[in-house]
Amino acid sequence: MIVYRIAPQWRIGLEELEAALQKAPFDACGATQERAVGFVPPRGEAHGPLAESVGGQWVLRFMVEAKVLPGSVLARKVQEKVDQIERETGRKPGKKEKRDLKDEARLDLLPMAFTKMGSMWVWIDPQAHTLVLDTGSQARADEVVSQLVELLPAGFAVALLHTHTSPQTAMAHWLKEQDPPAGFTVDRECELKSPDETKAVVRYARHPLDIEEVQQHIAAGKLPTRLALTWDERVSFVLTEGLQLKKIAFLDAVFEGQAQDEGGFDADVAIATGELARLIPDLIEALDGEAEGGATPPAARARSASVTGPAQAPADTDPASAPF
Helix, strand or coil, rough: CCCEECCCCCCCCCHHHHHHHHCCCCCCCCCCEEEEEECCCCCCCCCCCEEEEECCEEEEEEEEEEEECCHHHHHHHHHHHHHHHHHHHCCCCHHHHHHHHHHHHHHHHHHEEEEEEEEEEEEECCCCCCEEECCCCCHHHHHHHHHHHHHHHCCEEEEECCCCHHHHHHHHHHHCCCCCCCCEEEEEEEEEEEECCCCCCEECCCCCCCCCCHHHHHCCCEEEEEEEEEEECCEEEEECCCCCEEEEECHHHHHHCCCCCCCHHHHHHHHHHHHHHHHHHHHHCCCCCCCCCCCCCCHHHCCCCCCCCCCCCCCCCCCCCCCC
């Protein structure tokens, strides 16, 4: 997941959020349309609301559909058109005409192309003023942020979460000193990368990290780009140098006392947001607190001057997966 801080002055209600999202519902690709995006009912119910509130947490779902048109198929279709012109006129098409033929071939093929669909969960915590996106791709996150900034009333502005100590510096300290922050444990996955021109990379998977070899790599200048952690024996994840959380998994302790038939959308959302809403502030504290001036996403920067700080492919989330 990627976490953003929402500007503190932003205040709207669920009904206003729903009305804004209704301006951009998902509509499947037309015959010659290459890509379609929009919001769908998070519960999966036809004609349901586009914004759901569970325990005061707002959940949305962003859908992407893209036509799959292999380059080799397109090239073959263009060549067929070129060959036809040569047979009929005896001349070879020039560069500009070939570009036009490529566009024409694309339009011919799109109605027959397969489509790829994916969705992304979007979680807004209106009390904590955080926006959490279920993706590890900044490009995909930027697309959703751009949509929200465009749709929501003036004043909606976001910045990437920014901490006093960078994740990379903190991870290096935790590994070198074998001293993870309170409430966290270091697991068995790590990636170390050299910042010099060699770009040397060392990866550990399912391997203990409390060994001298890891400390030697850090002493030699390699820096962590990924580190597996567990929080409070409840949630495991991989922290990246960009403060993204990947491979999030809820552990057995989260489900203790819950009957097997107590699942469903509301229970899944309540569990996911309840655990992550506690994990996020603990992770911020482990990184020495939140700093002012988080980086403004490029998609939001052009639309919102109120955010301070420096400076597309379909989402790959399984549409049937549970929130976050």
